[in-house]
Amino acid sequence: MDxxxxxxxxxxxxxxxxxxxxxxxxxxSNFKFNTVDEMRQRFKDEYGGYIYSRGLNPTxxxxxxKLAALDEAEDALVFNSxxxxxxxxxxxxxSSGDHIISVRNPYTWAxxxxxxxxxxxxxxxxxxxxxLLSDFENAIQENTKLIYLESPNSWDFGLQDIAxxxxxxxxxxxxxxxxxxxxxxxxxxxxxxxxxxxxxSATKYLAGHSDVVCGVLAGRKELLQKVFNLEYLTAGxxxxxxxxxxxxxxxxxLPARMDRIAKTTQVVLEYLKQHPxxxxxxxxLDANFPQVELARKQMQGACGLLSFVVKTTDPKNIEHxxxxxxxxxxxVSWGGYESLIIPRIAGMELKDFNPSDxxxxxxxxxxxxxxADYIIADLEQALKSITN
Ligand SMILES: *Cc1c(COP(=O)(O)O)cnc(C)c1O
Numbered sequence: 001m002d003x004x005x006x007x008x009x010x011x012x013x014x015x016x017x018x019x020x021x022x023x024x025x026x027x028x029s030n031f032k033f034n035t036v037d038e039m040r041q042r043f044k045d046e047y048g049g050y051i052y053s054r055g056l057n058p059t060x061x062x063x064x065x066k067l068a069a070l071d072e073a074e075d076a077l078v079f080n081s082x083x084x085x086x087x088x089x090x091x092x093x094x095s096s097g098d099h100i101i102s103v104r105n106p107y108t109w110a111x112x113x114x115x116x117x118x119x120x121x122x123x124x125x126x127x128x129x130x131x132l133l134s135d136f137e138n139a140i141q142e143n144t145k146l147i148y149l150e151s152p153n154s155w156d157f158g159l160q161d162i163a164x165x166x167x168x169x170x171x172x173x174x175x176x177x178x179x180x181x182x183x184x185x186x187x188x189x190x191x192x193x194x195x196x197x198x199x200x201s202a203t204k205y206l207a208g209h210s211d212v213v214c215g216v217l218a219g220r221k222e223l224l225q226k227v228f229n230l231e232y233l234t235a236g237x238x239x240x241x242x243x244x245x246x247x248x249x250x251x252x253x254l255p256a257r258m259d260r261i262a263k264t265t266q267v268v269l270e271y272l273k274q275h276p277x278x279x280x281x282x283x284x285l286d287a288n289f290p291q292v293e294l295a296r297k298q299m300q301g302a303c304g305l306l307s308f309v310v311k312t313t314d315p316k317n318i319e320h321x322x323x324x325x326x327x328x329x330x331x332v333s334w335g336g337y338e339s340l341i342i343p344r345i346a347g348m349e350l351k352d353f354n355p356s357d358x359x360x361x362x363x364x365x366x367x368x369x370x371x372a373d374y375i376i377a378d379l380e381q382a383l384k385s386i387t388n
Contacts, residue, residue, distance in 0.1 A: 001069050007252055011065030025245045026058045047228050055233060059241040063248050067206075070185040071198050073218035077227060078244060082181060082201025083109040084237035085215030089177045089199050092231045093223075094145050096122030101139045102148040103130035103160055107179060107201075110148065130160045131291065133168060140172055149195070150179040152295070154305060154334075155344075155364060157182070157284040159291045162298055166194030175223075181205075186258050187301040197223060204335025205304075207250040208257055211336075212243045257337075260369060262303035267372035268365070271379070272308050277386045279358065282307040305334050307364045310386060315353040317386045318343050318361065324382040327374065334366035339375050341365050 001010070017024045031050040033039040042048070046055045053060075060078055068076035079085045086109060094100065102114055104127045114125035125148075128135035136147060147169050151160045162178060169176045177197045178190045184205040190198045197219040200206065207214060217227065232238060239247070265283075272281050280288075283306040284295040295302070310318055321343075322330055328339040330346075344362040345353065354360055367375060 003070075003255060006066050006069045007254065010069055011062040023059060023062050023245070023248065025241045027241050028057075029053050046233070047225050053241065054236050054238060055228070057238075057241050057244070059248075060239055060244040063239075063244050063251075066248070066251060067202075067216045068218050071191055071216075071218040072185075072189050073191045073198065073220070075221040075224040076216055076218040077224050077232060078202070078239040078247070079215040079217065080237050080239050080243065081213045082107075082179075082199070082203055082215035084235065085199040085201070085217045086110050086179065087113060087235070088227050088231050088237070089197050089217050090118075090146060090148065092227045093175055094118070094123045097143060098123050098145045099141050099143045100125040100146045100148060101136055101144055102127055103150055103153070103158070104128065105153060105155070105158075106148060106150040107154065107181075110150070110179065114148075130158065133161060133164045136165055136168060140174070144172065144174055146175045146177060148177050148179075149190075150182075151188075151190075151298075152182045152284050152302075154182050155307065155362070156359070157282060157289070157291075157305075157307075159284065159294050159298075161294055162190050162193040162195055166196075170194070182305060183299055183302065184254075184258070186254055187303070188299045191219065193298060196220065201335075202247055203333060205258065206254065207247045207335075208254065209246075209250050209336055210333065210338060212246040212250075214239050214243055214247050257369060258301075258303055261367055262301055264370075264372045264375065265303045265306065265367045268367050268375055268379075269306060271376045272306075275383060277311050277383050279309040279311045279361070282309075282362075304367050305364065306367070307362050309358045310361045310363060312361060312386055312388065313355045314388060315345050315350050315355075315360075317388070318345050318363065320385040321382050322346075322363070324385045325378055326381070327370070327378045328365070328382075337369040339366060339368040339370055339378075 030052050042051055050056055063078055064076045102125050126139045128139050149160045166176045176195045178195045180190055180198050181201040181204050199217045202214040202216050272278050285302045328341055331340050342364045
């Protein structure tokens with residue numbers, strides 16, 4: 001299906017709403033029935049139509065069609081956060097006594113799910129480095145039900161071989177779930193590589209304007225129906241119509257934003273690589289990236305998010321740099337119009353700083369929609385505050 005068709009037309013039946021170009025926000029909690037039998041039939045199959053907006057809603061349904069098509073999946077559900085998409089990608093598929101293999105250091109709230117939530121219900125998780133297929137082969141147990149991937153990771157961009165792991169998982173009747181937030185379906189389609197379920201924080205590139213928190217889970221209809229019938233309706237964590245509309249508006253410009261950010265990222269990357277106060281730059285499609293071959297094989301591109309290691313022995317220098325930026329803001333998240341940074345030291349106490357560990361001198365930069373020169377000039381003036 002053409003990307004332009006998906007973004008501009010798929011799911012939109014304009015003749016049903018006055019030929020309006022923009023779809024309506026069907027801001028209703030409930031839907032009327034005309035006969036008892038109609039109501040009875042719908043109660044038997046809530047996934048087949050409208051009863052109440054904690055379940056399905058027509059504005060959200062337009063979006064579901066587009067998001068499923070972007071991932072080349074049969075179906076998609078949209079959530080009120082990426083974290084709830086993570087929750088719903090795992091919890092429906094495990095029971096007490098089951099085992100999960102996760103790549104090390106997935107997104108924080110996936111870690112909390114595996115470390116603090118699921119053990120209360122008798123589900124254990126093993127973490128693996130994930131660069132080699134053998135990491136998964138060695139960790140698998142009789143009771144392993146699910147393999148959880150995040151490729152690339154959003155800090156050091158470690159990758160897993162999605163096709164090889166999915167092929168192995170099938171031989172063990174194990175589901176493969178992947179957090180695809182870094183690439184988005186624009187740059188990586190894990191379903192085509194064999195993954196069963198793909199999720200993304202739509203807060204990032206898909207919505208793209210730093211004004212809505214939302215998430216997507218896509219895969220086979222049978223799997224999503226299972227998620228919907230119990231966990232989705234029980235947790236009540238589906239996206240609401242207005243946020244769905246904002247996400248749809250953001251999606252219209254996905255290719256334009258991604259292409260622009262990809263170009264700017266290249267320019268900023270080249271600038272950072274030659275700067276004497278920068279020790280190294282980490283970006284999955286950079287020629288020096290240790291897994292660049294795998295990145296080229298399974299990703300169609302990359303943009304925006306990169307990390308760099310500052311040459312310094314004093315963490316105060318990293319603080320000065322971060323606080324000297326005039327335009328690039330210090331904030332969590334990414335994927336919006338605005339450039340952002342997070343210094344790794346914000347997540348630790350200064351007394352624990354060890355300058356010989358480059359990961360502690362890491363700064364994550366998100367390159368937004370500004371001009372490359374504007375971003376570079378800001379970095380240049382702030383890098384002057386790094387003295388030793
Ligand atoms: C932001 C993020 C999430 C969580 O998404 P929210 O929309 O913030 O709940 C999950 N995974 C990754 C990689 C993220 O960057």
